[in-house]
Amino acid sequence: GAVVSQHPSRVICKSGTSVKIECRSLDFQATTMFWYRQFPKKSLMLMATSNEGSKATYEQGVEKDKFLINHASLTLSTLTVTSAHPEDSSFYICSARIPGRYGYTFGSGTRLTVV
Amino acid sequence: KQEVTQIPAALSVPEGENLVLNCSFTDSAIYNLQWFRQDPGKGLTSLLLIQSSQREQTSGRLNASLDKSSGRSTLYIAASQPGDSATYLCAAPSGNTPLVFGKGTRLSVIA
Numbered sequence: 001g002a003v004v005s006q007h008p009s010r011v012i013c014k015s016g017t018s019v020k021i022e023c024r025s026l027d028f029q030a031t032t033m034f035w036y037r038q039f040p041k042k043s044l045m046l047m048a049t050s051n052e053g054s055k056a057t058y059e060q061g062v063e064k065d066k067f068l069i070n071h072a073s074l075t076l077s078t079l080t081v082t083s084a085h086p087e088d089s090s091f092y093i094c095s096a097r098i099p100g101r102y103g104y105t106f107g108s109g110t111r112l113t114v115v
Numbered sequence: 116k117q118e119v120t121q122i123p124a125a126l127s128v129p130e131g132e133n134l135v136l137n138c139s140f141t142d143s144a145i146y147n148l149q150w151f152r153q154d155p156g157k158g159l160t161s162l163l164l165i166q167s168s169q170r171e172q173t174s175g176r177l178n179a180s181l182d183k184s185s186g187r188s189t190l191y192i193a194a195s196q197p198g199d200s201a202t203y204l205c206a207a208p209s210g211n212t213p214l215v216f217g218k219g220t221r222l223s224v225i226a
Contacts, residue, residue, distance in 0.1 A: 006158070034213050043119075043216040044159075044204070093158055097213070102147045102166065104214055108158035 001027050002098040006107025013084055013114055021079045021110045023094035029074035030096040034104075035067075038091040047092075050077040084114040117142040117209030121217035128195055129225050136190040136220045138205030143183045149214065150179050150190050151204040159204065163190070195224045 003026040013019050023033055031052045036044040048069055049057040056069035066088075068080040081088055093109040118141045128134050140148070146167045151159040163172045163179040165188070171180040178191040192199060202221045206214040 041218070043218045044206075044214075045216075046212055046214070049213075091156075095159075095213070101164070103149050103161060103164040105161060106151070106159035109156075111156060 002096075002105045003027055004030075004033075004094060004096050004105050004107040006094055006110060008110060009108060010111045011113070013112070015085055015114055016083055018080055018082045019084055019112060021081075021092055021094075021112075023077045023079070023096075023107050025075045025096055028096075028099045030077075030099075031074060032097065033071060033077040034095040035069065035077075035079050036093045036095065038093065038109075044093065047079075050079075052077075081112065084112070086114045088112065089114045117145075117207060117212070117215040119205055119207055119215050119217040121203075121205055121220050123220055124218065125221040125223075127223040127225060130195060130197060132195050132224075133191070133193050134195055134222070136192070136203050136205075136222070138188040138190070138217055140186050140188070140205075140207045140215075142207075142209055143186050145183065145207045145209075148179075148181055148188050148205065148207045150177075150188075151206065153202045153204055153219070155202075162203075192222075195222075197224045197226045199224050 005024045033050040035047045038044045050071040052071045071077040094107040122137045149164045150162045165172045165181040176193040202219040204219045206216045209215045
């Protein structure tokens with residue numbers, strides 16, 4: 001139980017284009033989801049908290065206009081990287097709290113490469 | 116602000132050896148701590164979740180301990196296997212931040 005599905009797993013895009021990453025909770029409802037970014041050989045860093053039906057909360061230093069988050073339903077949150085540049089290339093991963101417990105479950109991640 | 120440190124950064128052991136991965140955290144006011152496994156280019160698999168009221172949790176060959184007073188947790192892997200090769204991440208919550216991660220320990224188990 002408590003499975004989070006993330007798509008796509010890999011995406012390569014041209015500089016200046018936008019890319020959308022989806023995160024779905026398959027067997028539970030998630031009013032809150034979390035988006036992380038991971039640089040090579042670095043820790044996962046929280047980018048933003050996605051709240052169903054309201055605006056996302058961004059961590060300090062994360063550009064709201066570049067990383068658009070939409071949490072339109074209780075099972076879907078999307079992260080759109082707008083006007084992507086090579087420095088946005090990274091591993092993005094979403095997470096949700098496991099219902100009824102204190103732990104978190106994670107998606108399989110998206111490897112974004114901007115060329 | 117929570118900071119999580121993992122030692123060692125990398126570890127290589129022969130198959131069958133027992134090993135310990137270390138995690139320390141600066142803010143001991145946590146309500147739980149979670150250990151994850153990450154395979155290259157993949158997402159995170161939750162291994163063990165220890166509540167603040169617990170001192171340890173076990174799952175198969177894995178045993179995780181938690182000492183809030185000293186700000187430490189350890190992950191013990193018994194009888195290591197090549198399939199255990201992965202990066203192991205320790206994570207603890209901090210205030211309103213759901214999880215703060217360490218940089219991980221990259222484990223290689225040599226057959």
